Amino acid sequence: MKYTLGLLLFSILLAASIVYSEGAFLEALRLLEELSSEGVDVSFQVRELNRALELYRGNLTAEAGAIVTRVLQQLTELKRELPTFKFWKWLDVGSRVAILLAIPPAFYYFFPRLYALAWAYSRRNWLIKEVKKNDNRR
Amino acid sequence: MIIDDEVLAVLTAIVTVACVLAAALTVPRGVEPFLALGLLDEKGKIGDYPTRVIAGEPVKLHVFVMNHLGKAVMLKVVGKLGSRGNIPTNSTPLNSTPIWSYELILEHNQNATIPVQVTLQKEGLNVALVFELWTLNATDGTWVYTGRWNHLYLNVTKAGAP
Numbered sequence: 001m002k003y004t005l006g007l008l009l010f011s012i013l014l015a016a017s018i019v020y021s022e023g024a025f026l027e028a029l030r031l032l033e034e035l036s037s038e039g040v041d042v043s044f045q046v047r048e049l050n051r052a053l054e055l056y057r058g059n060l061t062a063e064a065g066a067i068v069t070r071v072l073q074q075l076t077e078l079k080r081e082l083p084t085f086k087f088w089k090w091l092d093v094g095s096r097v098a099i100l101l102a103i104p105p106a107f108y109y110f111f112p113r114l115y116a117l118a119w120a121y122s123r124r125n126w127l128i129k130e131v132k133k134n135d136n137r138r
Numbered sequence: 139m140i141i142d143d144e145v146l147a148v149l150t151a152i153v154t155v156a157c158v159l160a161a162a163l164t165v166p167r168g169v170e171p172f173l174a175l176g177l178l179d180e181k182g183k184i185g186d187y188p189t190r191v192i193a194g195e196p197v198k199l200h201v202f203v204m205n206h207l208g209k210a211v212m213l214k215v216v217g218k219l220g221s222r223g224n225i226p227t228n229s230t231p232l233n234s235t236p237i238w239s240y241e242l243i244l245e246h247n248q249n250a251t252i253p254v255q256v257t258l259q260k261e262g263l264n265v266a267l268v269f270e271l272w273t274l275n276a277t278d279g280t281w282v283y284t285g286r287w288n289h290l291y292l293n294v295t296k297a298g299a300p
Contacts, residue, residue: 029243033209042210046243046245100164107149116141
């Protein structure tokens with residue numbers, strides 16, 4: 001009777017732990033999908049969850065559950081930082097586009113002036129000589 | 139002016155086109171989403187697939203999976219047995235008990251080549267070894283058939299048969 005109750009309690013605990021792990025795993029996966037679709041680097045978390053899957057396959061549920069819990073914490077932290085990440089990402093893209101679109105007017109304005117400067121610089125040793133009207137020598 | 143106005147206009151036009159093109163490429167665009175499943179031979183290459191296997195002896199193959207959905211997803215490759223005319227379609231999986239499965243998570247643009255070893259116990263002609271690709275819906279935890287599958291027809295013979 002004592003052993004039966006012990007076995008029953010163990011089974012309930014084991015079932016509860018697996019259910020918890022599955023819930024945590026699904027939550028981790030949901031965050032993983034959301035973060036990766038936004039461009040957040042989740043390579044490490046993907047590797048870790050694949051390692052947890054290997055452990056689940058080998059019936060090492062406790063080790064796998066520990067990895068899933070750790071990854072879930074990391075992903076929750078990344079999710080908290082997502083608005084900042086998105087802000088900097090779009091600022092980066094916006095800056096690049098603005099710089100690229102500013103190049104044509106800048107080119108139109110500065111290129112003739114820079115070319116004129118270069119033209120004058122390359123002829124800085126030239127002498128201005130007065131040529132008589134009837135003199136054919138250069 | 140040293141540079142002729144027309145020359146400057148042409149140069150500015152070239153610079154403008156180049157910069158607009160570069161700006162268009164800089165803006166992130168959505169990806170063309172797809173999943174890929176491929177069947178490879180024992181050495182992990184295309185071709186040299188077995189056609190005749192002995193019942194009770196392992197069949198060694200490889201399955202290639204690629205994720206190009208724009209996000210990380212959990213995938214499952216399921217191996218089943220069918221027959222000629224009894225294979226999956228793009229919308230319905232094969233109604234048969236899985237004999238092999240493998241689950242993995244792939245990032246966007248990541249692929250994996252998985253070794254497969256299955257043993258067919260029953261003899262038969264034109265036995266279809268089917269591999270289906272499923273994806274996990276992380277919201278409700280259900281597996282969804284992607285419509286991607288591969289199959290290989292095998293003649294399973296008794297040991298010692300000619």
